[in-house]
Amino acid sequence: MALELERVTKRFGDFTAVDQLSLTVEEGTMYGFLGANGAGKTTTFRMILGLLTPTEGNISWNGRTISYETSPLIGYLPEERGLYPKMKVLDQLIFLGQLRGMKKSAAKSAALHWLDRFEVPQNTNKKVEELSKGNQQKIQVIAALLHNPQLLILDEPFSGLDPVNVEMLKKAIVDFRNGGATILFSSHRMDHVEELCEQLSIIHHGKQLVSGNLRDVKRSFGKQNVRIRADFPLMELESMEGVTTAHHSLEGAVFQVEEERVAHTLLQAALLKGPIRQFEIEEPSLQDIFIAKVGKEHA
Amino acid sequence: MREFWIIFKQSFLTKAKTKSFFITTLIMVAGIFLFANLPSIMERVGKMMGNEEDDRVLVVDESGVLFDRLLEQLQRNEQGISLELTEDSPDQLSEQVKSEEIAAFMELSFDADQTIQANYTTSSLVDQFLPSTLQDALQNIQTEVKAEQLSLSAEQVSKLFAPIQFEKHNISETAKSEEELNQARILVYVLMFVIYFAVIIYSSMIATEVATEKSSRVMEILISSVSPVKHMFAKVLGIGSLGIVQILIYAVSGFLAYRLSATGEKNELSAFFSLENLEVSTLVYAVIFFLLGYFLYATLAALLGSLVSRTEDVQQMIMPMSLLIVAAFIIAATGLGNPELGYLKIASFIPFFAPLVMFLRVGMLDLPLWEPLLSIGIMVVTILILGWFGSKVYRGGVLMYGPSRSLKDLKKAVQLGKE
Numbered sequence: 001m002a003l004e005l006e007r008v009t010k011r012f013g014d015f016t017a018v019d020q021l022s023l024t025v026e027e028g029t030m031y032g033f034l035g036a037n038g039a040g041k042t043t044t045f046r047m048i049l050g051l052l053t054p055t056e057g058n059i060s061w062n063g064r065t066i067s068y069e070t071s072p073l074i075g076y077l078p079e080e081r082g083l084y085p086k087m088k089v090l091d092q093l094i095f096l097g098q099l100r101g102m103k104k105s106a107a108k109s110a111a112l113h114w115l116d117r118f119e120v121p122q123n124t125n126k127k128v129e130e131l132s133k134g135n136q137q138k139i140q141v142i143a144a145l146l147h148n149p150q151l152l153i154l155d156e157p158f159s160g161l162d163p164v165n166v167e168m169l170k171k172a173i174v175d176f177r178n179g180g181a182t183i184l185f186s187s188h189r190m191d192h193v194e195e196l197c198e199q200l201s202i203i204h205h206g207k208q209l210v211s212g213n214l215r216d217v218k219r220s221f222g223k224q225n226v227r228i229r230a231d232f233p234l235m236e237l238e239s240m241e242g243v244t245t246a247h248h249s250l251e252g253a254v255f256q257v258e259e260e261r262v263a264h265t266l267l268q269a270a271l272l273k274g275p276i277r278q279f280e281i282e283e284p285s286l287q288d289i290f291i292a293k294v295g296k297e298h299a
Numbered sequence: 300m301r302e303f304w305i306i307f308k309q310s311f312l313t314k315a316k317t318k319s320f321f322i323t324t325l326i327m328v329a330g331i332f333l334f335a336n337l338p339s340i341m342e343r344v345g346k347m348m349g350n351e352e353d354d355r356v357l358v359v360d361e362s363g364v365l366f367d368r369l370l371e372q373l374q375r376n377e378q379g380i381s382l383e384l385t386e387d388s389p390d391q392l393s394e395q396v397k398s399e400e401i402a403a404f405m406e407l408s409f410d411a412d413q414t415i416q417a418n419y420t421t422s423s424l425v426d427q428f429l430p431s432t433l434q435d436a437l438q439n440i441q442t443e444v445k446a447e448q449l450s451l452s453a454e455q456v457s458k459l460f461a462p463i464q465f466e467k468h469n470i471s472e473t474a475k476s477e478e479e480l481n482q483a484r485i486l487v488y489v490l491m492f493v494i495y496f497a498v499i500i501y502s503s504m505i506a507t508e509v510a511t512e513k514s515s516r517v518m519e520i521l522i523s524s525v526s527p528v529k530h531m532f533a534k535v536l537g538i539g540s541l542g543i544v545q546i547l548i549y550a551v552s553g554f555l556a557y558r559l560s561a562t563g564e565k566n567e568l569s570a571f572f573s574l575e576n577l578e579v580s581t582l583v584y585a586v587i588f589f590l591l592g593y594f595l596y597a598t599l600a601a602l603l604g605s606l607v608s609r610t611e612d613v614q615q616m617i618m619p620m621s622l623l624i625v626a627a628f629i630i631a632a633t634g635l636g637n638p639e640l641g642y643l644k645i646a647s648f649i650p651f652f653a654p655l656v657m658f659l660r661v662g663m664l665d666l667p668l669w670e671p672l673l674s675i676g677i678m679v680v681t682i683l684i685l686g687w688f689g690s691k692v693y694r695g696g697v698l699m700y701g702p703s704r705s706l707k708d709l710k711k712a713v714q715l716g717k718e
Contacts, residue, residue: 012715049523051698052715071524082516087313098305099524143520 002026003048003151003182008057010043010206017043019206021057025182025199030173032197033186034286036294040206041186042079045153048184049076061151061182072101075149079156081136082143085129089115089139092128093146100147107146114142118168133160141169145176152176154185158192170196190286200286202293209293214286221289226255226263228270229278237269252278256288302525303533310508310537315544324545328552335556356429357385357392357401361408365415365440369407372436380432389420396422403429407437413448415441483581484635487662490585491655493546495628498592498654501542502600502624503617505534509604509697510613518697527697528690531605535597542593581662584671591678592654596620598682602689605696606708623651631655638663647674650681 003025010018018040025031035041046052048059050066064070084092090111097107115121118138123131128139137160144152157173158166174196177183187193193200194214201211210217223244228234229252237255238246242262247254257263263281270276314320333340360366366384373380385392385404392404403421410416415437419430446456509531512518521530603616630652634643638660647657647670657674660666695715699708 046519046698051519051523068524068526074523076520076523078516078519080516082518082520084313084512084517085515086317091313095305095309096520099302099521101301 003031003061003184004059005044005048006058006060008044008047008054008059010040010047010052011055017206018047018054018203019208021201021203021206021208023199023201023208023211025184027182028177028180029198030177030183030185030196032193032200033184033203034188034190034193034200034290035186035203038205039203041203042155043206044203045076045155045184045186048153049074072147073150075100075144075147075152077140077144077152077154077157079159081128081140083128083136083140086127088125088127089131090124093139093143096143097146100149102147110146110148111142114146117172118142118165134162134165137161138165138169141172145172150181152181152183152185154183156187157185158187158189166192190290194286202290204294210289217289218283218286221284221292223256223258223284223288223292224260224263225282225284225288226257226266227278227280227282228252228255228266228276230270230274230276232274234270237266240266240269254282256284303529306521306525306530306533307537307540310534311541314504314508314538314541320541320545324548327549331549331553332556335553335559355381355383355402356433357387357395357404358382359385359387359389359392359404359406361406365407365409365437368440368443369433369436372439373432380429389418393420396420405433413444415444483663486581487659488635490581490662491628491631491659494585494589494592494655494658495624497542497546497589498596499621499624501538501593502596502620503613505538505597506600506604506613506617507610508534508538509601510607510610513605513607513697514609522697527694531598531601531690531693532686535594535601539590539593539597546589584658584661587675588654588658591675591682594682595650595654595678595685596624598685598689602685602692602696605693606699606712608699627652627655631659634659635663648677650678653678 005021005023008018008021009016021040021044023031033041033044043052047054048066050068059066061070066074087095090108093111093114094104094107097110098104102110112121112124115124118141120135120138123135123139128136131139137157141154141157144154152173154173158169161169170192173183173185185197197214199211199213200217202209210221212220228237234246234248234253237243237253240262242258242265243255244258245256255266257266260281267276267279270279358366358369366382370382373382387395389404389406392401395401396404399422402423403419405420406416406418408416417433417437419433421430442456442460446453451459512521525533599620600617603620604613607613607616627646630643630646634640634656643656643660646652647660649656653674657671661671692709692712695712696708699712699715
């Protein structure tokens with residue numbers, strides 16, 4: 001019971017949008033899909049939804065290929081607002097619910113329930129174009145969740161929302177995962193992925209630069225961050241062997257090091273100069289990994 | 300099939316429920332009622348403006364006899380013209396006409412040959428009725444005067460002016476009698492207009508709808524639960540039904556309006572709407588050609604609409620299609636006067652012109668049955684081909700974004716659809 005992509009490649013003429021992409025999303029887990037704009041995220045989603053056929057490779061969900069028969073089990077949130085601007089919110093949700101196989105009455109009560117849960121019941125009879133960007137995004141998310149899908153594909157679900165609403169939405173999505181749904185989502189926001197996803201991929205120009213379990217990704221990155229706070233400048237330490245980058249601030253510096261051994265050498269070197277207020281070895285953040293991997297590709 | 304009906308219902312109902320649809324329909328119905336009652340409204344307005352008085356013409360009669368005979372003649376014809384004898388000089392009268400105190404004046408006299416000389420002076424450019432009535436009346440008097448001179452009896456005079464018998468018979472198989480043709484002409488003309496407007500309005504509505512769905516990205520959600528082909532045909536049928544409902548509303552209100560209109564005056568339009576002398580076959584053909592024309596152009600419009608990503612580009616994209624419809628209408632309109640022109644026959648078998656041109660020919664001529672059938676067959680085949688090709692383009696087109704507003708994108712879309 002999982003979504004599997006096996007060495008999926010998609011070419012448009014000479015252009016390779018997705019190159020040898022493999023990933024597995026287990027039931028009841030969330031998979032983060034990271035990539036800069038134009039990395040091939042939307043193309044991948046469209047292939048999973050069956051809108052495009054892969055040039056090579058195989059996509060299956062629970063051992064079946066995804067087709068219009070399985071569409072009632074899938075929820076999809078496109079990147080930009082995917083709603084009729086001139087249609088009323090409730091009518092629209094009922095229509096989209098019906099398209100995903102719901103009965104009219106069931107779609108209506110589910111829509112009202114979600115509007116209530118997302119604290120926008122006052123928008124029930126408004127036209128979508130009258131709503132703010134954030135509220136449109138909420139309606140959009142409701143449209144993706146309404147029919148209780150088992151596979152959720154969310155393209156940038158949190159864009160345009162304030163922190164309070166992001167939390168509300170996160171909670172809803174986590175509830176879905178806990179209910180056994182398989183979730184795949186893309187984001188520019190590393191912190192969201194770090195917080196929510198068990199597994200992730202970073203793709204760039206269609207290639208999978210990093211993939212796997214969050215902890216493994218961080219470990220295999222190898223590099224660690226060393227935070228040192230001291231009352232004197234630490235500029236000289238930057239040139240030590242094994243230090244890749246350094247960020248200085250008023251209170252000290254953060255060094256990225258190749259291995260843990262370098263961290264200890266750094267500490268010793270710093271202690272020679274004077275007293276240290278704080279010394280810490282941190283895991284690299286996803287942000288660091290993303291910048292290191294994608295940035296390197298750019299260069 | 301379930302999704303098909305959901306989309307069908309959605310495209311029908313959301314459009315039908317819009318304010319603009321309601322208002323357009325209401326205005327059109329009001330317009331039809333107004334038009335039906337136009338003669339009686341004009342009459343009433345005329346009365347209110349105080350125009351019901353007879354036209355008054357001052358006459359300077361130098362002959363001394365003509366005025367009385369003219370008066371007599373006009374009374375016989377019961378025309379609403381009142382004459383008044385005056386002694387004023389022509390110059391004075393000219394001044395009065397200029398200052399618009401009177402509408403016109405006329406000087407009457409005999410020349411040496413006892414022929415009537417009349418000088419009619421007016422300041423109105425558009426006044427045709429009054430002088431021609433007076434001229435006719437004077438002509439009659441002239442005939443009487445001359446007959447008296449020649450001492451002809453009334454019988455002899457009427458023999459002299461007896462009209463000849465001239466009857467036209469057309470033995471061409473396709474021609475209808477002149478009377479039939481005139482009746483058919485107005486019916487065909489009205490229906491042609493309906494077909495033309497319906498096709499142009501509803502097909503551009505479809506293109507806009509598709510482009511709106513694309514630009515708002517609802518399309519991605521739609522085609523992830525419904526195949527693009529199903530979506531396209533549901534859309535075409537949904538908007539088509541909306542069009543049929545709207546036309547039916549107009550037809551019923553037209554029928555009621557002319558039934559209820561108080562004038563009781565019969566003209567060709569009222570005869571059309573009251574379904575007198577209506578040829579059922581013409582109406583049946585109108586329905587057939589409307590449906591075929593609609594599906595032909597709607598499929599094309601959906602195809603074109605799927606190529607643009609912004610609603611602003613729709614009009615530009617469907618421009619070639621709109622020109623085709625306009626061309627079809629112009630070709631058909633030139634045939635109203637003479638439906639037997641050679642190029643009409645050719646045009647009536649060209650699929651994009653056929654809905655209007657073949658309808659014109661079949662409505663106005665007695666064509667052998669195979670001609671309309673062949674034309675219908677050609678259109679059905681074209682619709683099928685367009686539907687097949689359209690669904691290929693549509694599959695890819697709806698996923699294509701970017702500045703696409705030329706027909707070159709057709710190839711790209713078909714390619715993407717295959718992938």
